[in-house]
Amino acid sequence: MTDSTHHRICPLCEACCGLEIKVRDGTVTQIRGDAQDPFSQGYLCPKAVALKDLHDDPDRLRTPMIKRGGVHQPATWDEAFAEIARRLPPLQAQHGRHAVAVAVGNPVAHKYGLFTYFPKLARALGTRNVFSASSLDQVPKQLSCGLMFGHWMSVPLPDISRTQLLIVIGANPLASNGSLWTVPDFKGKAKALQARGGRLVVIDPRRTETAAVANAHHAIRPGADVFLLAAMVNTLFAKGWVRLGAVAEWVNGVDEVRQAVAAFTPEAVAQRCGMAADTIVALTHELAHTERAAVYARIGTCTQTFGTLASWLVDVLNLLTGHLDAPGGVMFTKAAAFASNTQGKPGSGRGISTGRHQSRVSGAPEVMGEQPMTCLAEEIETAGADQIRALITVATNPVLSAPNGPRIAKALESLDFMVSMDIYLNETTRHADVILPGVSPLQDDHFDVTFGQLSWRNQARYSAPVLPPEDRPTEWQILLKLAAIAQGQKVDVDVNALDDAQFAQDVQRQFGNHAPAVMQATQGLRGPQRLLELGLRTGPYGDAFGQKPDGLTLAKVQAATSGLDLGELQPRVPELLRTPSGQIELAPRMLLADLPRAWADVHACAPELVIIGRRDVRSNNSWMHNLPTLAKGPMRCTVLVNPADAARLQLQDGKLACISSASGQVQALVELSADMMPGVVSLPHGWGHDLPGSQLALAAQRPGANLNALLDDQQRDPLSGNAVLSGVAVSVRA
Numbered sequence: 001m002t003d004s005t006h007h008r009i010c011p012l013c014e015a016c017c018g019l020e021i022k023v024r025d026g027t028v029t030q031i032r033g034d035a036q037d038p039f040s041q042g043y044l045c046p047k048a049v050a051l052k053d054l055h056d057d058p059d060r061l062r063t064p065m066i067k068r069g070g071v072h073q074p075a076t077w078d079e080a081f082a083e084i085a086r087r088l089p090p091l092q093a094q095h096g097r098h099a100v101a102v103a104v105g106n107p108v109a110h111k112y113g114l115f116t117y118f119p120k121l122a123r124a125l126g127t128r129n130v131f132s133a134s135s136l137d138q139v140p141k142q143l144s145c146g147l148m149f150g151h152w153m154s155v156p157l158p159d160i161s162r163t164q165l166l167i168v169i170g171a172n173p174l175a176s177n178g179s180l181w182t183v184p185d186f187k188g189k190a191k192a193l194q195a196r197g198g199r200l201v202v203i204d205p206r207r208t209e210t211a212a213v214a215n216a217h218h219a220i221r222p223g224a225d226v227f228l229l230a231a232m233v234n235t236l237f238a239k240g241w242v243r244l245g246a247v248a249e250w251v252n253g254v255d256e257v258r259q260a261v262a263a264f265t266p267e268a269v270a271q272r273c274g275m276a277a278d279t280i281v282a283l284t285h286e287l288a289h290t291e292r293a294a295v296y297a298r299i300g301t302c303t304q305t306f307g308t309l310a311s312w313l314v315d316v317l318n319l320l321t322g323h324l325d326a327p328g329g330v331m332f333t334k335a336a337a338f339a340s341n342t343q344g345k346p347g348s349g350r351g352i353s354t355g356r357h358q359s360r361v362s363g364a365p366e367v368m369g370e371q372p373m374t375c376l377a378e379e380i381e382t383a384g385a386d387q388i389r390a391l392i393t394v395a396t397n398p399v400l401s402a403p404n405g406p407r408i409a410k411a412l413e414s415l416d417f418m419v420s421m422d423i424y425l426n427e428t429t430r431h432a433d434v435i436l437p438g439v440s441p442l443q444d445d446h447f448d449v450t451f452g453q454l455s456w457r458n459q460a461r462y463s464a465p466v467l468p469p470e471d472r473p474t475e476w477q478i479l480l481k482l483a484a485i486a487q488g489q490k491v492d493v494d495v496n497a498l499d500d501a502q503f504a505q506d507v508q509r510q511f512g513n514h515a516p517a518v519m520q521a522t523q524g525l526r527g528p529q530r531l532l533e534l535g536l537r538t539g540p541y542g543d544a545f546g547q548k549p550d551g552l553t554l555a556k557v558q559a560a561t562s563g564l565d566l567g568e569l570q571p572r573v574p575e576l577l578r579t580p581s582g583q584i585e586l587a588p589r590m591l592l593a594d595l596p597r598a599w600a601d602v603h604a605c606a607p608e609l610v611i612i613g614r615r616d617v618r619s620n621n622s623w624m625h626n627l628p629t630l631a632k633g634p635m636r637c638t639v640l641v642n643p644a645d646a647a648r649l650q651l652q653d654g655k656l657a658c659i660s661s662a663s664g665q666v667q668a669l670v671e672l673s674a675d676m677m678p679g680v681v682s683l684p685h686g687w688g689h690d691l692p693g694s695q696l697a698l699a700a701q702r703p704g705a706n707l708n709a710l711l712d713d714q715q716r717d718p719l720s721g722n723a724v725l726s727g728v729a730v731s732v733r734a
Contacts, residue, residue: 246571
């Protein structure tokens with residue numbers, strides 16, 4: 001018997017914990033946290049242990065599938081690509097490039113081959129119909145940060161190891177380990193915060209797992225975050241508590257913000273928030289008068305009609321209290337590779353733009369080069385020029401993860417052609433004509449492109465494959481082959497030669513006369529590994545191809561099996577800024593213009609009962625309910641109901657309830673919970689595994705209810721296009 005030990009970054013949530021994996025004769029025998037990992041420091045959650053389940057899952061696809069006579073049948077790779085080459089180019093030729101859409105899901109961010117090569121497919125298709133999961137949970141934050149700081153990924157993060165006060169709004173990092181904030185073992189860090197005399201305050205309609213360990217919890221009505229935040233900003237000005245701190249020299253728009261929030265007094269918004277005006281003032285006072293403090297807000301603040309406004313006001317608060325870019329406040333990661341805010345001329349740039357085109361049916365503006373996922377169904381259904389007739393999906397399941405899933409399923413069935421790159425035959429891929437299976441995470445290498453830019457501490461970690469690869473195309477090779485087919489190349493094109501040619505062109509464009517030396521230095525590498533070598537060596541810690549001998553190279557990062565610690569977050573203003581003015585734009589016109597819409601809603605009557613989602617540490621979106629390690633135990637897809645609401649509605653604990661909205665109806669088991677704010681019920685996201693044609697045997701045993709079937713796909717934040725997933729009016733009966 002042969003025993004070996006391997007190190008792998010966990011790819012199952014944003015925490016990205018370092019793992020130590022023991023293998024005997026090709027079989028995983030143990031998964032535990034890597035105590036030597038400088039970033040996660042040995043922490044892991046139950047999801048990490050389920051990596052073995054994922055690799056061994058009999059439902060995980062190992063070979064391509066082609067739908068013949070309405071039934072998916074195994075096929076060879078050559079057969080699958082030939083089918084795509086036979087059907088896709090004629091559709092493009094007949095209906096134009098916008099008739100082919102592409103959609104990607106969250107797992108793409110955990111696979112650097114997919115993440116770095118998906119843009120090549122999108123460019124090859126030349127379509128404006130690009131959709132991603134970002135418009136379901138995070139694009140408001142990226143939009144507001146882009147407007148303020150000049151880039152979508154310049155997101156300020158709590159400096160949790162040094163702060164004395166952390167205010168968490170609409171987020172549950174104890175269950176999620178962060179979201180747009182890569183922070184493994186949040187609970188341990190929160191305890192350390194409290195042990196040094198600091199305070200954790202949570203604002204949420206539910207007393208979440210995070211709220212349960214906090215020093216204080218304040219319930220707020222779903223969708224009212226914008227009013228609370230605007231009132232806190234108003235209070236700073238009214239009380240004379242504004243201080244800009246270290247970034248004062250680089251701020252535009254303070255007076256404009258003062259005028260814009262003048263009407264949002266604590267008294268004016270208290271009833272809408274369900275919070276006393278005195279409480280709002282006290283929260284503001286504590287934030288303004290704590291030397292090291294940070295406000296962090298996430299999915300609850302993004303998934304509402306005022307998502308971009310709320311996301312913006314969070315950082316307005318942090319800045320106006322002197323906590324932006326300051327130790328113990330909110331700071332910016334300096335990633336080792338691929339971060340646009342470390343490239344080019346420091347201190348200014350082109351900034352961002354939106355609305356370069358609009359969706360054909362609803363007129364939703366393009367944001368980050370994408371259209372809202374909630375526009376996908378209507379773009380397929382509605383006849384006319386540029387109607388979507390073919391779709392390529394990559395690791396996404398919108399039938400369960402997007403509002404009005406039944407409508408999306410019906411639309412997918414009407415497509416002329418559909419290709420899915422996925423490891424499962426699930427609720428979405430069951431509609432595909434060809435399914436191309438991805439690789440087990442244990443069989444590919446990895447570097448965190450996205451989450452290295454959102455880390456609580458600067459770091460660089462590389463994962464080599466744990467188990468030997470199969471005789472099949474890698475994921476980046478699949479994407480490159482699809483791109484080649486979309487451009488009319490022969491189906492037997494040599495993707496390695498194609499990759500070499502594209503890389504050589506990119507290097508020549510970037511390095512000019514130095515291109516031959518760069519090509520020589522990266523010789524022997526290919527695909528995303530070659531891109532990583534380039535990114536590391538030209539990054540802020542890199543060796544600049546020998547000019548800085550102590551700098552990073554791929555070999556140095558690979559040699560550090562548990563990763564490299566690159567230190568605490570450091571102040572980065574002004575060099576981080578990529579705005580045309582070289583300033584922090586505190587008062588973007590787009591956001592100021594949207595505030596009157598919020599003010600018009602401040603006195604609206606709140607519905608009698610609304611629904612929100614929730615996170616669970618043993619679940620992540622729609623695809624982890626088929627793994628035994630995570631699926632065991634009590635049923636987690638329950639509707640949480642406050643006992644007072646249950647008595648009024650004659651609901652019983654453990655009995656079925658029918659939940660109805662203007663968009664749909666589902667049934668779920670009732671779980672009484674005093675943690676719920678009265679007038680609010682909660683159902684987790686990503687369930688509903690009872691649709692015919694899926695092959696998720698374990699998940700189908702306890703399918704749960706699909707929260708998104710209750711949501712209206714026409715409800716979105718008009719600035720970002722993000723779906724409204726929170727605070728939707730429902731009725732509940734036994």
